[in-house]
Amino acid sequence: MLEILSLVLGGALRFIPELMKLWDKGRERDHEARMLDLQVKADEARSKLELQKIETQGKVAMDVAEVQALIAATQAQAVTYTKTGNKWWDGLYVLAETASTFVRPVLTYWYCVVMYGSYKTASYILLRHADVAWANAVVVLWTNNDVAVMMSIIGFWFVDRSIRHQRN
Numbered sequence: 001m002l003e004i005l006s007l008v009l010g011g012a013l014r015f016i017p018e019l020m021k022l023w024d025k026g027r028e029r030d031h032e033a034r035m036l037d038l039q040v041k042a043d044e045a046r047s048k049l050e051l052q053k054i055e056t057q058g059k060v061a062m063d064v065a066e067v068q069a070l071i072a073a074t075q076a077q078a079v080t081y082t083k084t085g086n087k088w089w090d091g092l093y094v095l096a097e098t099a100s101t102f103v104r105p106v107l108t109y110w111y112c113v114v115m116y117g118s119y120k121t122a123s124y125i126l127l128r129h130a131d132v133a134w135a136n137a138v139v140v141l142w143t144n145n146d147v148a149v150m151m152s153i154i155g156f157w158f159v160d161r162s163i164r165h166q167r168n
Contacts, residue, residue: 120141123141124137125136127140
């Protein structure tokens, strides 16, 4: 019995270092896999930073191009008009030149104030003629789309301007 026990224990004791080697190799493989994962993540982070750098350079180049286009457009509009001496013709030129700078603002105010305001006023009058209380009429007329338009206007006039000032 002692011989069998010594055979089993001797074999087991000889097998333990081999198990330890297998276990150690498994840990090494796990370590290598984790290191590879970390290396892949580091490479991804580096590539994202490089892409951001390229995008930023592209935006700067685009901003420079926008400024150059604005300068070119301003220089093209800065062509001086030589007066003809005809009061009516010169006045018509000044009026046309002034009107061209106000086309977008006038169109915006015309749509926002005149057309949109007229629509909302007419809707309010129709609701009031239908015996709807003024408070309920205002609640019905002020929709989510109106809020979105108002926030767009506020964002355009204030936020965009602030961002442009921060860039400079």
